[in-house]
Amino acid sequence: MSSTSSSSSWRPAVAAEVILSSKGSALRSETRGMVEEKEKQSSGLRRRWLVDVAQWRPSPEQFQASATLLPPHDRPAIARFVREDDRKRALVSRLLQYSLIHHALGIPLHQIRINRTLEGKPYLQNKNASFPSFNFNTSHQGDYVGIASEPLCLVGLDIVCISNPQRETALEFISSFTSYLTDHEWNCIVSAGTPDEMLNEFCRYWCLKEAFVKAIGAGVGFGLQRLEFHHVNWTNISLCIDGEEARKWRFWLFKLDDMHLASIAKGHCEDAIDSFKRTFPDVVVQEEELHTAVEIPEEAFTFWSVEQLLQLHD
């Protein structure tokens, strides 16, 4: 299976030495071999996949054929969408979920059970003894559908398509969302420069907020204005929740292309909301392991074509 990596415009300035120092203490109780084996396993469960759906233009028959690869209950869920683009994205999103789980965990496709919490957060129902806190998150907007998975810490992914507002100025558009931004964020946005730059800035904050609430299994109702992001030129991104620094969370922003951004949020399982936390059966993850997992620097996404995904399902 060939896949090409995309290159992201920014690299976060995450200190590599943080990871190395955490490793030292983890070696106390396990042999080096066991640790390496487990790390190899867990790295296989850490995925960042992207599909450019604009490149996929199926005929109605091809679309139907692709839909039949999914479990029956997923098909009406896809057919509900009024717009063809939404149906495409919904289909590819589900394909990605099944493909990733199959690829990462080796579960036969027809045995994979993906359920949703009351808030709608998808999770893997199949129990995994080695990595009970395995979780994943999908997102799509514009041309891209993406998925991210993690074996130990929570992960959230959000993709934003930056498009110029149709019937209003950029500032008018952004002003609709003031109640979701903190004063600090608002000030950063309006001092970003041209309307395009302001729009871009706004989209970055929005993208990060969404990644966080999705990682913990909540929705917009979480209260996005409780979240305040700080950064150094969009690296070293950190979060304050209700004014307090969220030390167990890390964030990254990627530029997929001129029109699309993606964000990754990684953090501690203890911050999952109850309905999502209940899906992790008695998870016991060492603090060190979790810290290490969160700190691992983000790498580039792997691009798949829809055709490649479909082949995987054959």
Add this chain to the structure above:
Amino acid sequence: MAAIAGSATASFARPVKAVNVSPVSFAGLRKDNVSFRLQPVPQRFTVVCAAKKETVDRVCDIVKKQLVLPEGTEVSGASKFTDLGADSLDTVEIVMGLEEAFKITVEESSAQSIATVEDAAELIDNLVSAK
């Protein structure tokens, strides 16, 4: 929403809404079309009259404009916002559009239980008649 008049100076005073509206979201409206409800949709034991047709039609118009739906897309009372392709940004703008058009304020708790155009129209009728 405070009007942003074109200003010669560079100072962007942060627009303050006349009435404080908490973040609202429609049940089931998420960018990735996951049905993200904030809490279980409450059973409605009270008998609620169906929304007025004019209200439903106006909501349909606002939604069609906001989502830039192609001509001929069927939007009716039964249409779910998620199915029409509304993402989280669209949600916020639709609610604002409804608030402006009908001169109402939508509380977060009410907005949470809206999933369809009919739901929104019923809520609007209730808020308008309560004014």
